[in-house]
Amino acid sequence: MSKVTQIAHPLILHKLTLIRDRETGSKDFRELVEEVAMLMAYEVTRDLPLEDVEIKTPICTATCKKLAGKKVAIVPILRAGLGMVGGMIKLIPAAKVGHIGLYRDEKTLKPVEYFCKLPQDIEEREVIVTDPMLATGGSAIDAISLLKKKGAKHIRLMCLVGAPEGVKEVMNAHPDVDIYLASVDEKLNEDGYIVPGLGDAGDRLYGTK
Helix, strand or coil, X not given: CCCEEXXXXXXXXXXXXXXXXXXXXHXXXXXXXXXXXXXXXXXXXXXXXXXXXXXXXXXXXXXXEEECCCEEEEEEEECHHHHHHHHHHHHCCCCEECEEEEEECCCCCCEEEEEEECCCCHHXXXXXXXXCEECXXXXXXXXXXXXXXXXXXXXXXXXXXXXXXXXXXXXXXXXXXXXXEEEECCEECCCCCEECCCCCHHHHHHCCC
């Protein structure tokens, strides 16, 4: 079964409170989402394999650790997932970035795919799917299913906040995918929004309605 990891670091929780605040404007919202994504990436990549390499320091020859083999791909779910990419790229500059475009039908609440562009060697990469919100779980489930169809074998899902309903749906649909969250919130409301949540992340990131 997939594991759900809640990353409750004090800096993450502090910044998440600012992200939730309705008075936080788009500029600060974007910067905070990027910062939290970078902080979360430390935990998400905690178990990447290492290998020994021999190097020469200014003092002597030494055997040190280096990432072994596994290449990383960051795949945001458009458009809100893009807000998390910048922070992760700062931490993992060699990562390739794919894009999956999904939007939620306002009547059915089901995701609709409109775009997919991935690294050619996606099957060889450790894939981290990003989306600030895990609400109903529909978008994440469809994005992960699409990645698997394209050959991805090692997938992790990273979100800022999630509703218990959405977390459960993703776990049931993709029991092999680990889920990382800064917070598991209370519930979904009748409109499919996370409570207390942070509003519409895409609109708040880009100043749209």
